[in-house]
Amino acid sequence: MQDPLREASPLRKALESPSLTRTRCIFPSMKIETFALERWMTAWEMKTPFDIAESGIFPMSVRELLAFEPSEESGRILERLLDLRLGYSEAPGTLELRSAIAATYRDTKPEEVLVTTGAIEANFLLFNVLLEPGDHVVAVYPAYQQLYSVPRAIGCAVALWKLRPETGFRFDLDELERLVTPRTRLIVINTPHNPTGAMLSAEDLRRIDRLACSVGARILSDEAYRWLEIPGGEPLAPPMRNLGGVSISVGTLSKPFGLPGLRIGWIAGPADLVAKCWATRDYVSLSPGKLNDALAVLAFKHRDRIVERMQAIVRRNLETAHAWFAEHADVVSWTPPRGGLLALLRYELDMPSLDLANHLAEKYGVMLAPGSAFGIENHLRIGIGQEPETFAEGLRRTSACLADLRASGTPLRASPGFLSS
Numbered sequence: 522m523q524d525p526l527r528e529a530s531p532l533r534k535a536l537e538s539p540s541l542t543r544t545r546c547i548f549p550s551m552k553i554e555t556f557a558l559e560r561w562m563t564a565w566e567m568k569t570p571f572d573i574a575e576s577g578i579f580p581m582s583v584r585e586l587l588a589f590e591p592s593e594e595s596g597r598i599l600e601r602l603l604d605l606r607l608g609y610s611e612a613p614g615t616l617e618l619r620s621a622i623a624a625t626y627r628d629t630k631p632e633e634v635l636v637t638t639g640a641i642e643a644n645f646l647l648f649n650v651l652l653e654p655g656d657h658v659v660a661v662y663p664a665y666q667q668l669y670s671v672p673r674a675i676g677c678a679v680a681l682w683k684l685r686p687e688t689g690f691r692f693d694l695d696e697l698e699r700l701v702t703p704r705t706r707l708i709v710i711n712t713p714h715n716p717t718g719a720m721l722s723a724e725d726l727r728r729i730d731r732l733a734c735s736v737g738a739r740i741l742s743d744e745a746y747r748w749l750e751i752p753g754g755e756p757l758a759p760p761m762r763n764l765g766g767v768s769i770s771v772g773t774l775s776k777p778f779g780l781p782g783l784r785i786g787w788i789a790g791p792a793d794l795v796a797k798c799w800a801t802r803d804y805v806s807l808s809p810g811k812l813n814d815a816l817a818v819l820a821f822k823h824r825d826r827i828v829e830r831m832q833a834i835v836r837r838n839l840e841t842a843h844a845w846f847a848e849h850a851d852v853v854s855w856t857p858p859r860g861g862l863l864a865l866l867r868y869e870l871d872m873p874s875l876d877l878a879n880h881l882a883e884k885y886g887v888m889l890a891p892g893s894a895f896g897i898e899n900h901l902r903i904g905i906g907q908e909p910e911t912f913a914e915g916l917r918r919t920s921a922c923l924a925d926l927r928a929s930g931t932p933l934r935a936s937p938g939f940l941s942s
């Protein structure tokens with residue numbers, strides 16, 4: 522049999538290409554910490570009717586998405602979707618979708634966008650392409666665990682930039698400055714923030730950009746909760762990518778659009794970096810699903826209507842939540858989200874958060890995620906994106922649970938703190 526590599530074939534060229542040899546693959550040797558929140562969510566989400574821990578907005582159906590079109594046009598689009606031949610799609614995402622995403626950033630071209638399988642794949646590719654074992658990384662904490670566990674698994678030294686309960690979970694930029702060193706290769710931020718609802722302002726982002734530039738580090742800005750402004754609240758800062766230079770924005774349709782089932786996320790960053798992430802993705806998921814890509818294009822077309830839908834849900838749930846916290850102020854409190862959909866609910870019972878979350882799920886059918894999954898005790902994560910009736914019933918059942926625990930003698934407790942991380 523002929524050896525294909527002995528010929529001047531595209532395969533040979535690809536193997537000799539410097540860009541490919543520079544795209545190092547580290548994941549075969551990766552040993553990774555258990556993704557605590559995902560393990561807990563998967564244990565309960567199929568059995569628990571009142572999920573008020575969810576991080577996204579109540580999902581849309583395909584019918585609802587099509588209904589944004591005038592009825593004749595929606596019929597035509599449906600026919601086109603039914604006739605869509607389900608071959609492999611364009612690997613980096615269709616030009617149409619990448620153009621729609623690029624248009625949401627300043628001075629960004631379609632080749633500076635890679636469509637990924639959710640923001641989770643975007644982050645994973647970026648960590649793999651940007652980081653080497655031994656690199657110094659600063660990552661926000663508490664956080665979506667991927668943001669610090671993957672750098673750790675690569676063998677990086679990860680310094681945690683902590684948001685603390687005692688300061689109402691505010692970002693402390695002075696602390697970030699103390700953590701960044703001349704060896705720092707990457708600063709990982711997330712705004713609006715999961716799980717606290719904290720936000721970085723436009724000036725904060727510029728300060729972080731100057732800090733990163735001063736040591737030659739990159740910034741990965743996970744903006745999974747972009748567009749999720751709180752009605753009547755502070756405006757969201759423009760995405761990090763708008764500052765150009767070393768900054769990278771990660772986005773997704775999962776949270777703001779209520780379309781997590783499409784598994785459409787993206788990287789917006791410098792074209793050379795995007796190309797390297799694409800080359801790495803050849804080994805992971807290859808391309809977005811073709812139908813998902815087409816529905817994502819439709820979602821972008823109706824972004825304003827989708828944002829209106831989202832704000833109506835958030836407005837109702839916030840009203841319900843404010844009344845609930847006021848009614849139970851002796852045992853629960855929170856810092857309401859300044860942006861995004863998430864907050865940490867503090868409770869005063871002397872009970873570990875995992876025990877309380879399991880008890881709520883098993884006996885009351887309610888999901889509120891344990892703070893311990895974020896390394897922070899005496900808190901549960903609450904999401905304000907759920908369908909409003911379900912959200913209200915989830916809180917009513919939580920009231921019943923807290924009352925039953927108090928009646929059965931569960932004592933109140935002392936102050937919270939971070940678990941070792």
Ligand SMILES: Cc1ncc(COP(=O)(O)O)c(C=O)c1O
Nearest residue numbers: 639640641665715745773775786
């Ligand atoms: C901060 C953050 N980043 C990324 C993700 C992953 O989102 P997806 O892969 O659904 O786009 C999540 C999901 O909860 C998240 O909270």
